[in-house]
Amino acid sequence: MNEKSIGKIFDHVFIKEHNIHGEIQRFDSSYYMSESFRRLYEGKNILPHDLILLKHERLEAELMQRYGYNQSDAHLLASTKHNYSEALDKWKKEREFYGET
Numbered sequence: 001m002n003e004k005s006i007g008k009i010f011d012h013v014f015i016k017e018h019n020i021h022g023e024i025q026r027f028d029s030s031y032y033m034s035e036s037f038r039r040l041y042e043g044k045n046i047l048p049h050d051l052i053l054l055k056h057e058r059l060e061a062e063l064m065q066r067y068g069y070n071q072s073d074a075h076l077l078a079s080t081k082h083n084y085s086e087a088l089d090k091w092k093k094e095r096e097f098y099g100e101t
Contacts, residue, residue, distance in 0.1 A: 001054060009054055010037065012061040018071045032088055049087035056082035 013033065017024050036050040056078045063074035079085065 001058075005058060006040070006054065008061065009057045013037075013057055018064070020071050033084075047091060049084060049091050052082050052087045053084045056084045 013027060014037075015026075017026050020027070033053060036047070036053045039046050040050050040054065059082060060071075060074045060078040063069040063077055064071060069077065
């Protein structure tokens with residue numbers, strides 16, 4: 001993925017406001033998403049769910065901008081292909097299993 005695409009994804013997640021459940025607002029903050037972007041930005045210790053996040057958010061933004069989906073529907077559709085939450089939960093469970101909480 002090129003730098004321009006990653007910049008658009010960053011703007012979609014952290015900068016732009018969206019119609020979320022009838023209110024124009026930014027996405028709620030997420031520690032895990034912030035950490036994913038930090039690792040991606042630094043280019044170190046990138047985890048599989050970090051890359052899934054990029055793909056999910058890129059698809060979600062495209063569905064909203066190009067095809068007019070609302071955020072909720074775009075999120076659900078993007079999750080069928082690139083499910084960040086599922087990948088993150090799997091990673092968390094693996095860490096718990098190995099005592100790395």
